[in-house]
Amino acid sequence: MRSIAELGEFGLIARTRRAASSGGPSVRLGIGDDAALLRVRRGQDTVVSTDASTEGVHFRWRNAHPRTVGRRAMLAALSDLAAMGARPLAFTWALAAPPSLPLSRFDALLAGLLAESQPQHCALVGGNVSRAVRTSLTLTVLGSVPGGRALRRKARAGDRILLTGVLGASALDRLRAERSGGRIRHLPASRLAAGRRLARTAGVVGCIDVSDGLEADLGHLLGPELELPLEPARLPRAPGFERACARLGVSATELLLRGGEDYELLFSVRGNAPSASTLSRRLAVPVTELGRVRRGSSGRRAGGWRHF
Amino acid sequence: MRSIAELGEFGLIARTRRAASSGGPSVRLGIGDDAALLRVRRGQDTVVSTDASTEGVHFRWRNAHPRTVGRRAMLAALSDLAAMGARPLAFTWALAAPPSLPLSRFDALLAGLLAESQPQHCALVGGNVSRAVRTSLTLTVLGSVPGGRALRRKARAGDRILLTGVLGASALDRLRAERSGGRIRHLPASRLAAGRRLARTAGVVGCIDVSDGLEADLGHLLGPELELPLEPARLPRAPGFERACARLGVSATELLLRGGEDYELLFSVRGNAPSASTLSRRLAVPVTELGRVRRGSSGRRAGGWRHF
Numbered sequence: 001m002r003s004i005a006e007l008g009e010f011g012l013i014a015r016t017r018r019a020a021s022s023g024g025p026s027v028r029l030g031i032g033d034d035a036a037l038l039r040v041r042r043g044q045d046t047v048v049s050t051d052a053s054t055e056g057v058h059f060r061w062r063n064a065h066p067r068t069v070g071r072r073a074m075l076a077a078l079s080d081l082a083a084m085g086a087r088p089l090a091f092t093w094a095l096a097a098p099p100s101l102p103l104s105r106f107d108a109l110l111a112g113l114l115a116e117s118q119p120q121h122c123a124l125v126g127g128n129v130s131r132a133v134r135t136s137l138t139l140t141v142l143g144s145v146p147g148g149r150a151l152r153r154k155a156r157a158g159d160r161i162l163l164t165g166v167l168g169a170s171a172l173d174r175l176r177a178e179r180s181g182g183r184i185r186h187l188p189a190s191r192l193a194a195g196r197r198l199a200r201t202a203g204v205v206g207c208i209d210v211s212d213g214l215e216a217d218l219g220h221l222l223g224p225e226l227e228l229p230l231e232p233a234r235l236p237r238a239p240g241f242e243r244a245c246a247r248l249g250v251s252a253t254e255l256l257l258r259g260g261e262d263y264e265l266l267f268s269v270r271g272n273a274p275s276a277s278t279l280s281r282r283l284a285v286p287v288t289e290l291g292r293v294r295r296g297s298s299g300r301r302a303g304g305w306r307h308f
Numbered sequence: 309m310r311s312i313a314e315l316g317e318f319g320l321i322a323r324t325r326r327a328a329s330s331g332g333p334s335v336r337l338g339i340g341d342d343a344a345l346l347r348v349r350r351g352q353d354t355v356v357s358t359d360a361s362t363e364g365v366h367f368r369w370r371n372a373h374p375r376t377v378g379r380r381a382m383l384a385a386l387s388d389l390a391a392m393g394a395r396p397l398a399f400t401w402a403l404a405a406p407p408s409l410p411l412s413r414f415d416a417l418l419a420g421l422l423a424e425s426q427p428q429h430c431a432l433v434g435g436n437v438s439r440a441v442r443t444s445l446t447l448t449v450l451g452s453v454p455g456g457r458a459l460r461r462k463a464r465a466g467d468r469i470l471l472t473g474v475l476g477a478s479a480l481d482r483l484r485a486e487r488s489g490g491r492i493r494h495l496p497a498s499r500l501a502a503g504r505r506l507a508r509t510a511g512v513v514g515c516i517d518v519s520d521g522l523e524a525d526l527g528h529l530l531g532p533e534l535e536l537p538l539e540p541a542r543l544p545r546a547p548g549f550e551r552a553c554a555r556l557g558v559s560a561t562e563l564l565l566r567g568g569e570d571y572e573l574l575f576s577v578r579g580n581a582p583s584a585s586t587l588s589r590r591l592a593v594p595v596t597e598l599g600r601v602r603r604g605s606s607g608r609r610a611g612g613w614r615h616f
Contacts, residue, residue, distance in 0.1 A: 001410050001411075001412070002410065002411040002412075003407060003408050003409060003410055003411060004405060004407060004409045004410075004411055004414050004437075005407035005408065006411070007411065009437050009438075012403075012414065012437045013437065015414075015415075015418075016418060016432070016435065016437075019415070019418050019419065019422060020422065020431070020432035024397065024398060024429045024430065024431040025429070026397050026398065026431075027397075027398055027431045027433055029433075030431060030432070030433045030434070031432065031433060031434055031435070035434065036398065036400070036433030036434040038397055038398055038433070038450065040348050040349055040352070040354060040397070040452065041348055041349035041352070044348070044349070046348060046354065046450075048398070048400060048433060048434065048448075048450060049400070049434060050400040050401070050402050050434055050435050050436050050446075050448060051402075051436055052402045052404060052436045052438045052446070054404060054438050054439065054440055056441075057438055057439050057440070058438075089332065089334050089335075089346060089348070090332060090334065090335055090344065090346055090356070092344070092356060092357070092358040092448055093358070094358050094359075094360045094402070094446040095320075096360060096362060096404075096444055096446075097312060099311060099312060099313035100311050100313065101311060101312045102309050102310065102311055102312075103309075103310040103311060103312055103314070103315065104309070104310075106312050106320065106323075107323075107327070110323075110324060110327050111327065114327060114328065121332045121333070122332065123328070123332040123334075123335045123338060124324070124328035124338070124339065125335055125337075125338045125339060125344030125346070125356060126338070126339050126343065126344040126356065126357060126358060127324070127339070127358050128358050128359055128360045128446070129312075129317050129320045129321065129324075130317075130360045130362050130365055130366075130444075131362065131365050132362055132365070132442065132444065133364075133441045133442055134440065134441055136404055136438075136440065136444070138358075138360070138402040138404075138436070138446040140356075140358060140400055140448040142346065142354075142356060142450075144348065
């Protein structure tokens with residue numbers, strides 16, 4: 001008997017997409033991007049995305065403060081809105097937890113969610129609480145974007161690919177916590193403001209957030225027929241990153257390419273798009289140009305986080 | 309150390325509501341009703357609700373076909389839109405499951421969801437698949453309702469309370485399946501069309517769907533200072549209900565009042581609202597008047613499904 005493990009996460013998503021087939025009259029974009037788009041109002045699209053964090057998969061109580069778990073879960077969910085260029089409106093949460101979950105942990109989880117959502121004016125408007133063997137947190141975020149301006153996963157040969165911020169910090173912190181028995185401390189920066197600005201910038205074509213790792217998400221942005229040879233030496237990283245990797249005995253290149261949970265924006269531009277340095281000034285974040293898209297798939301490798 | 313079990317589901321919802329405090333500029337109704345309301349467009353509100361079904365809590369593989377699990381999960385989620393008088397737009401799902409989940413079960417779950425969502429033009433637009441110890445299904449449904457017409461949980465002294473359909477069928481079926489080792493077969497009827505019609509009917513004031521059981525949900529509709537003495541003999545039930553209860557050795561009154569998962573609409577009307585028989589004709593479903601709301605809380609008992 002075949003199990004879902006044989007298909008893996010992306011196989012299951014493709015299968016779901018085929019089964020769901022048709023959209024409705026309001027659906028502008030369905031399964032397969034960072035978020036879905038609904039046209040509720042002329043000139044404005046509603047953006048919706050669902051994201052889950054599960055104990056033992058995405059977090060472990062022994063190495064993360066529950067407030068950090070909440071903050072990271074919210075940052076991950078909001079990152080999908082950022083990648084669409086959307087403004088957050090509201091969110092719902094579904095908490096599944098064992099009855100023995102300490103109330104202090106519930107409070108800290110919730111405080112963590114709100115610590116990230118409130119500065120973005122993203123209101124908690126509902127949810128669900130139910131019993132489970134392990135704790136999990138499912139967040140559905142709603143946002144809005146001017147009609148037709150959402151940044152989908154799009155690129156073509158000749159486009160330049162750019163990236164906000166630096167890579168590898170989240171993976172490095174996770175490894176450090178694992179090796180030292182300490183706690184996860186790193187919180188990715190919110191790129192909501194940068195995403196909104198990108199959606200209003202001429203020449204910016206497509207965008208994805210780096211959650212599974214640069215290499216995997218670049219594959220999602222480009223699709224099966226395009227490639228971008230990555231030069232590890234050109235990938236942006238924090239000062240002292242190599243030294244920290246060497247201390248832990250891990251490959252810096254591995255973490256930069258496949259670390260994941262960076263939540264930086266990876267985007268495609270063409271034509272009269274501004275240069276990396278101009279964009280960096282406008283977005284008020286570092287922006288690095290990674291290269292130019294070409295036809296082919298020779299450089300492609302499977303990578304990223306495997307759920308099953 | 310206090311655990312979340314001490315507060316219970318409704319205590320946790322109240323705690324969440326206090327912590328979340330403020331809404332955003334688009335939030336018309338936050339935590340505490342069947343769904344939240346966002347004003348995205350002048351004259352139209354967006355409705356959002358999240359609902360979870362968990363293995364071992366809401367369903368068991370041994371007594372429910374996975375397609376039935378999917379259909380029931382979707383019916384439960386759509387019922388919250390029905391209770392607001394909303395038209396469904398789209399939904400997202402978050403599936404958490406062990407890697408060993410048979411692919412046939414995944415397919416049947418999804419087919420069950422779509423069997424209920426597609427006739428309602430509620431498109432599956434996204435979601436999340438992740439690993440977990442037990443299977444759970446979190447659905448977030450989006451709908452729309454003409455601005456200011458959503459049916460909230462509202463009633464005042466003097467209002468009449470009415471109910472669509474019959475009670476107890478879901479609980480009876482669950483008990484039958486448990487006792488016989490057979491499968492759950494019952495599927496609650498969709499009340500989406502009835503809810504939309506109610507939202508356009510003059511004199512209809514408030515509405516809730518009966519998910520936790522009539523007694524508990526009546527308490528949610530009326531709030532702490534109102535009551536409606538229920539006469540079990542007047543509660544609507546399917547033909548042969550008493551006989552079936554007697555065969556299983558369970559109290560018919562118990563199932564009618566506290567069985568739960570009926571997903572009928574319980575609503576308050578006043579003034580020039582039509583009679584039960586007129587409403588029944590218009591909604592094309594049986595409608596029963598249960599009585600008149602008065603001040604007091606003497607008849608109140610705690611009831612309904614306890615998660616913790």
